[in-house]
Amino acid sequence: MSSPSTAIEPAALDREQLLTMYERMVEIRTFEDLAGKNFAAGLVPGFVHLYAGEEAVAVGVCAHLTDRDYITSTHRGHGHCIAKGVDIPGMVAELMGKSTGVCKGKGGSMHIADVEKGMLGANGIVGGGIPLACGAALTAKTLGTGGVAVCFFGDGASNQGTFHEGLNLAAIWKLPVVFVCENNGYAESTPVGYHCAASDIANRASAYEIPGVVVDGFDLFAVHETAAEAIGRARRGDGPTLIEAKTYRYYGHFQGDMITYRTEEELNRYRQRDPIVAVKGYLLAHGLADEAGIDAIDARVTEKLDAAWVAAKAAAFPAVEETLTDVYVTY
Amino acid sequence: MVTATATRQLTYGQAVTEALRIAMREDPTVILMGEDIAGGAMVDHLVNDDAWGGPMGVTKGLVQEFGRDRVLDTPITEAGFIGAAVGAAATGLRPVAELMFVDFFGCCMDQIFDQGAKLRYMFGGKARCPVVIRTQIGAGVSAAGQHSGCHYSVFTHMPGIKAVIPSTPADAKGLLLSAIRDDDLVMFFENKVLYGMKGEVPEGDEGIPFGVADIKRDGDDVTVVAISRMVTQSLLAAEQLAAEGIEVEVIDPRTLSPLDEETILTSVAKTHRLVVVDEDNPRCSAATDIAALVADKGFDFLDAPIKLVTAPHTPVPFSPPLEAAYVPSPERIAETVRQIM
Numbered sequence A: 001m002s003s004p005s006t007a008i009e010p011a012a013l014d015r016e017q018l019l020t021m022y023e024r025m026v027e028i029r030t031f032e033d034l035a036g037k038n039f040a041a042g043l044v045p046g047f048v049h050l051y052a053g054e055e056a057v058a059v060g061v062c063a064h065l066t067d068r069d070y071i072t073s074t075h076r077g078h079g080h081c082i083a084k085g086v087d088i089p090g091m092v093a094e095l096m097g098k099s100t101g102v103c104k105g106k107g108g109s110m111h112i113a114d115v116e117k118g119m120l121g122a123n124g125i126v127g128g129g130i131p132l133a134c135g136a137a138l139t140a141k142t143l144g145t146g147g148v149a150v151c152f153f154g155d156g157a158s159n160q161g162t163f164h165e166g167l168n169l170a171a172i173w174k175l176p177v178v179f180v181c182e183n184n185g186y187a188e189s190t191p192v193g194y195h196c197a198a199s200d201i202a203n204r205a206s207a208y209e210i211p212g213v214v215v216d217g218f219d220l221f222a223v224h225e226t227a228a229e230a231i232g233r234a235r236r237g238d239g240p241t242l243i244e245a246k247t248y249r250y251y252g253h254f255q256g257d258m259i260t261y262r263t264e265e266e267l268n269r270y271r272q273r274d275p276i277v278a279v280k281g282y283l284l285a286h287g288l289a290d291e292a293g294i295d296a297i298d299a300r301v302t303e304k305l306d307a308a309w310v311a312a313k314a315a316a317f318p319a320v321e322e323t324l325t326d327v328y329v330t331y
Numbered sequence B: 001m002v003t004a005t006a007t008r009q010l011t012y013g014q015a016v017t018e019a020l021r022i023a024m025r026e027d028p029t030v031i032l033m034g035e036d037i038a039g040g041a042m043v044d045h046l047v048n049d050d051a052w053g054g055p056m057g058v059t060k061g062l063v064q065e066f067g068r069d070r071v072l073d074t075p076i077t078e079a080g081f082i083g084a085a086v087g088a089a090a091t092g093l094r095p096v097a098e099l100m101f102v103d104f105f106g107c108c109m110d111q112i113f114d115q116g117a118k119l120r121y122m123f124g125g126k127a128r129c130p131v132v133i134r135t136q137i138g139a140g141v142s143a144a145g146q147h148s149g150c151h152y153s154v155f156t157h158m159p160g161i162k163a164v165i166p167s168t169p170a171d172a173k174g175l176l177l178s179a180i181r182d183d184d185l186v187m188f189f190e191n192k193v194l195y196g197m198k199g200e201v202p203e204g205d206e207g208i209p210f211g212v213a214d215i216k217r218d219g220d221d222v223t224v225v226a227i228s229r230m231v232t233q234s235l236l237a238a239e240q241l242a243a244e245g246i247e248v249e250v251i252d253p254r255t256l257s258p259l260d261e262e263t264i265l266t267s268v269a270k271t272h273r274l275v276v277v278d279e280d281n282p283r284c285s286a287a288t289d290i291a292a293l294v295a296d297k298g299f300d301f302l303d304a305p306i307k308l309v310t311a312p313h314t315p316v317p318f319s320p321p322l323e324a325a326y327v328p329s330p331e332r333i334a335e336t337v338r339q340i341m
């Protein structure tokens, strides 16, 4: 029923698309590395969960989406935001709690959202986004917008009731939604082999009689291909799909995690197959870019991110009166 | 006979750990369950060791002594494992379940409110539910809208639930011991900002009874009833006010359900003034409940209107200056007291 996809030649992708996806992945990685550094420097309050290592999943999936499509995300949401086109300077400012943040500083890392961009929020509640994605898909279906909803969540979230309830609803109503489980091996310090009764989370799709597919989350092209099929199916009105992307997070669960539950060797095994390095290698090997071209992209991203941090540092905190606004539309 | 109990300095977090250890030693039916409360389940090098000991390290060190059969890591499935704790409690265990942050109560409220809290009543008194649900509350660390609430008022509202809210290390230990030995469903609210707070904690295994408020400071001029971290904030305000010649009596109810009405009313009969300080949202809250109690049963004692110092009717904001404005400060408390003097 579910079989791991093997690396697929990105036949359907042209050079420009490939370079754009590469740049997005580098943006995410750079964003996360800087978020980690600035957290350590005391500039980012609260809880920060970094997505580094998982870039191919968000980018490979969101490459198929436009602003009329919605995504829901998780506490580890920066990558999903960037892949969906949320403004990076606005994200950085949000991390710092500044008035120029995409949520005016009221949400922070765990609640970054941009509804205009179809980004329905990171989420502090594990499994909280899954029914919301079903709702966004219901809107698309009811209003006939042609849009789809993509729901990102972790291996840990697949044990929540909301996951099972959401899949069932999506199946009976044939909702245009794609469930993307990012199985990075752990929920906090707990390995998936302990917390989950299924050997592949994709197997859970069979209980709801929808397709369940395992994909290598370190392989951008495999993710892209698998997502194309699932999103196409949803757009055609053929109902939901569950994709399980096997991936890995490079950082700890959150910044400050001592990471005693996994070994350096395990981390290094993944780092050796780094998804960004792999795409770069592909671009070079196929003459789609040369070293100078890649360096130019990397430099552009670094410059953009550095500028975002400079601007966020200089920006004002929200006025204290803002504490009381935005609770209701009218009251 | 009263014997002086030896004490030593512990943090609030260490006091919780100590109470759990004592309770687990004295009663083999006490088990712990929660997400990453040991951590690293099934990791080869952590068979009898913990990876986390809970997100704040409060359950750290317990798996080594009690093993993974009594310190159960759970999947992220609050309805499932909190419901299982309720079911186990009704059938012979004394589970202490950890709901990592109180804000997550939405994920498991049916099991708490419709199952655990009502079971005894609906069964005509023929069942009991000796479960404790420990949970973190409070703003102050920029944990934002879904990890910073207090919400003990919600649980205080509900019949069948006991609501216990320690403000010091000694209270944390004594009240948790009583909670675990109690035969009813207890919600135990630990303030994340207080985990590092140090204080004298008695040796031994004595519990602190429910429904007994503690007078944290004596004073004749005004009664301040404060909950959880607001006790510390109110004591700071009381110091400022003492310098101005205003003597504040600070009362910590310690348990909101049951509530020690007598200590509050006796104090107001002496001071004739009441300020309630509560970090929870202000509508239908612990603060309004205590104000209503005094308006109802102590109206004749009052020489001034009852004042409330609370969080606003909003979720908790992320941005540090907004969050600082959200939480009642010693300055706001002192200013409110001055208004009614």
Ligand SMILES: Cc1ncc(C[n+]2csc(CCOP(=O)(O)OP(=O)(O)O)c2C)c(N)n1
Binding pocket: A074, A075, A076, A124, A125, A126, A127, A153, A154, A155, A156, A157, A158, A184, A186, A187, A188, A253, B035, B076, B078, B100, B104, B107
């Ligand atoms: C309802 C709920 N329970 C618990 C938590 C605490 N928590 C935050 S992230 C997390 C682990 C999530 O694991 P997974 O779904 O695999 O996502 P990952 O962190 O690996 O990306 C937990 C337990 C929470 N935020 N919400």
Ligand SMILES: [Mg+2]
Binding pocket: A154, A155, A156, A182, A183, A184, A185, A186, A187, A188
């Ligand atoms: Mg995970």
